[in-house]
Amino acid sequence: MNDELRAPLAAYRVMATVVGLLLVVLVLVGLPLHYGYLVSDAVWLAEGSGQGWQLGSDISAYLGVAHGWLYMIFLFCAFWLSRRAEWALGFTAVTLLSGTVPLLSFWAEHRATKRVRAQQRAAAVPVH
Numbered sequence: 001m002n003d004e005l006r007a008p009l010a011a012y013r014v015m016a017t018v019v020g021l022l023l024v025v026l027v028l029v030g031l032p033l034h035y036g037y038l039v040s041d042a043v044w045l046a047e048g049s050g051q052g053w054q055l056g057s058d059i060s061a062y063l064g065v066a067h068g069w070l071y072m073i074f075l076f077c078a079f080w081l082s083r084r085a086e087w088a089l090g091f092t093a094v095t096l097l098s099g100t101v102p103l104l105s106f107w108a109e110h111r112a113t114k115r116v117r118a119q120q121r122a123a124a125v126p127v128h
Contacts, residue, residue, distance in 0.1 A: 002120055008081040009116050013109055015074040016098070020105035022067040027102045030059030074099045078112075085116050 033056025075096055082092040098108030 002123070005084050005116055005120065008077065008084045009113065011077040012081045013113060015070065015077045016105045016109035019067065019070050019074045019099040020103065022063050022070065023099065023105070024102050026059060026063045026067055030056050030063055032056065034060045071099050081112065085119060
């Protein structure tokens with residue numbers, strides 16, 4: 001792989017994975033526990049009365065903030081990669097927005113990695 005793309009791709013892949021995992025835990029675990037979406041009449045989920053609500057509240061508070069800050073780093077890494085790989089505006093926009101939807105960052109990371117590697121293979125093939 002081209003050294004010019006190695007660091008941006010590695011940084012992007014790490015941040016896409018971290019942001020994706022945090023968002024999945026936040027949206028699929030933290031928020032449902034905090035707001036009682038899982039089982040609304042369970043005593044352990046009632047606001048202020050149990051461990052489930054407190055766990056959901058803590059996950060929402062701490063992972064929500066962490067995701068917000070790490071998403072900014074994700075945006076930087078994705079934009080850096082997009083400029084080095086010379087992506088079109090549409091591809092870049094989808095990649096940048098992928099950190100806001102649970103599980104989408106994993107798909108976008110796979111898609112971006114596949115595109116960068118294909119570009120690298122195409123650039124390595126000698127033209128006769």
